[in-house]
Amino acid sequence: MAGIINAFTWLINTIKALFSMLMNIFETIGMCFNYIISIINIVINIIATLPTWLKAFATITLAISVAYFLIGREAGKSE
16 A cells, blocks of 8 residues: 555656656746847847947847847857
């Protein structure tokens, strides 16, 4: 009888641990997106202070950088 109770306890603890790990992964992904949004807002404010002729190039560079980050090509390799 004690073995069955231990098995159920182990199963419940394993499910709790897996659920906790999954929730931590989603929380971390959410924090990453929040950080990205904050950084983009700061950079947009900085771009707003640039001269008019430079704003277009800075905006395009920001858009390309964010796109590369989101698709996972931070290294800039063309492989």
